[in-house]
Amino acid sequence: MGRVAPAGAVFLPRDQAHRVLQRARRANSFLEEMKQGNLERECREEACSYEEAREVFEDKEQTDEFWSIYKDGDQCEGCPCLNQGRCKDGLGDYTCTCAEGFEGKNCEFSTRELCSLDNGGCDQFCREERGEVRCSCARGYVLGDDRKSCVSTEPFPCGKFTQGRSRRSIIHIGEDASELEQHDPGDLGPTESSFHLLGLNRTESNSGEDGSQLVRIVGGRDCAEGECPWQALLVNEENEGFCGGTILSEFYILTAAHCLHQAKRFTVRVGDRNMEQEEGNEMAHEVEMTVKHSRFVKETYDFDIAVLRLKTPIQFRRNVAPACLPEKDWAEATLLTQKTGVVSGFGRTHEKGRLSSTLKMLEVPYVDRNTCKLSSSFSITPNMFCAGYDAQPEDACQGDSGGPHVTRFKDTYYVTGIVSWGEGCARKGKFGVYTKVSNFLKWIDKIMKTRAGAVGSRSPTEAPATRTVPTPLPPHAGL
The missing domain is CATH 2.10.25.10 (Laminin)
Structure with a gap:
């Protein structure tokens, strides 16, 4: 027989026994099987089955929600649903209920109509x-x-219809509005031929090319009444138009920098549609101040942009209203990706012809930048773009310089370019080259916000005022 252990070695004192064998009282332990399921009793004190959990909730949806967390943990921990989406846990997975405007497993994709749509x-x-x-x-x-x-908010809002390198026809400002080179429009120095650049006579036809057959603004059609209300015309002392411009506001005109060397004195006319007859909308304005970009390059026409401030405000009316200035990013994403823009002017109707007596307009397609660069014998800088036809005889021409290139979006027209230069007019395989206005919107805005008196401008009756502050060269994209 085995040896019997002493009683003291088998039985512990009461307080020690309770410390070793103590067991928590079960919830609702008295007649528990007769009572409604209890989450604490069924699933916290011991492992439970799905059926036992179902007895507790008596609702399948609530049971499933509890069971998915109970069985494999909370998959929604860490908030995987983005953009204020609501997370619902599942077995080994989760489901996001996305806020309005979002979709995707984690609500990561926007379905809103963003700017690209x-x-x-x-x-x-x-x-x-x-x-x-x-x-x-x-x-x-x-x-x-x-x-x-x-x-x-205005009776005549902007952008609305109111019912060789031939120059498409130059003042000077840096990125800071205080960095101005100013010229008295009453005395701009020696008159410069509008047909010479880089030592080449761009009015001469290429060998075997008959300039008289180039029917162009070259081409286009007459502007109907109210169709080109933002057109301005620079007129010299002989009462001849030599460059165009774009009305920006009651005091400001946008034009090409190279235009400012083509007349000793000039005025700005607005409201003209036919130079041979008066229609009652024509107005002439003296120029108080001219400002060309400080980095204008005469040899290449880079930075070919200038702003004129008028002495007296333009009275907007039928046939006289401004074009809209766009925002830079929006212009480049939306306007410059349109199929076409519109140019207008009183320029020559063919390469060696006379200036047009009527205001003409022409719709011109935007040209891919690589095609533009390959077509030209001269540098196409980041401040330029091409538009026009490579085979059709339609283009801007001499005398159109400085004039508007506008682009329509939802029945509103925005300034997108300035007629700058071209190799002849409407030559096969050649396009018109325009100053890219979106690169200069901040520059224009600073000028328009600067009062003429604040920058030391002078009256045309006084000696010319010129002040140049050097500006650093910003980096440019490769050409």
């Missing part, structure tokens, strides 16, 4: 901020109640 629904400018569309409007418009439409 129908301009975000905006009438005019569109930009994206934190996954949201923000619409805004050009000067003279305010956002409508829907925060997308633009409502005019």
Whole structure:
């Protein structure tokens, strides 16, 4: 027989026994099988089955929600659903219920109408901020109640219809509005031929090319009444138009820098459609100040842009209204990707012909940049773009210089270019070259916000004022 252990070695004192064998009282332990399921009793104190959990909740959806977490942990831990999506745990997985405007496993994709899709629904400018569309409007418009439409606050709003390197026809400002080179428009120095650049006579036809057959603004059609209300014309002392311009506001005209060397004195006319008859809308304005970009390069026509300030304000009316200035990013993403723009002017109707007596307009397609560069014998800088036809006899020509290149978007016209130069007019395989206005919108805005008196401008009756402040060369993309 085995040896019997002493009683003291088998039995422990009461307090020690409770410390070793103590067991928590089960929830609802008295007649528990007769009571409704209890989560604490069924699944916390011991492992439970799905059926036991179902007894607790008595609802399949609540049971499934609990069971998915109970069985394999909370898959929603860490908030995997983005953009305020709601997470629902599952067995080894989770499901996101996305907020309005988002989709995807984690609500990572926006379904909103951002700017790349129908301009975000905006009438005019569109930009994206934190996954949201923000619409805004050009000067003279305010956002409508829907925060997308633009409502005019003026009777004649901008951009609306109111019912060889031949020069398409030069003042000087750096990136800071205080960095100005100013010239008295009453005395701009020696008259410069409008047909010579880089030592080449661009009015001469190439060998075997009959300039008289080039029917062009060259080409185009007459502007109907109210169709080209932003057109301005620079007129010399002989009362001859020599360059065009674009009305930006009641005081400011945009033109090409090279135009400012083509007359000793000039005025600006607006409202003209036919130079041989008066229609009652024509107005002549003296120029108070001219400002050309400080980095204008005479040899290449880089930075070919200038702004004129008038002595007296333009009275907007039928046939006289400004074109809209766009926002830079929006212009480059939306306007410069349109198929066509519109140029207008009183320039020559063919390469060796006379200036047109009527204002003409021409729709010209934008040209791919690589095609543009390959077509030209001269440098196409980042401040230029090409437009026109490589075979059709339609183009801007001499006398159109400085004039408007505008682009239509939803029935509003925006300034996108300045007629600058071209190799002849309407030559096969050659395009018109335009100053890219979107590169200079901040520059233009600074000038328009600077009062003439604040920058030391002088009256045309006084000696010419010239002041140049050197500006550093910013980096450019490779050509």
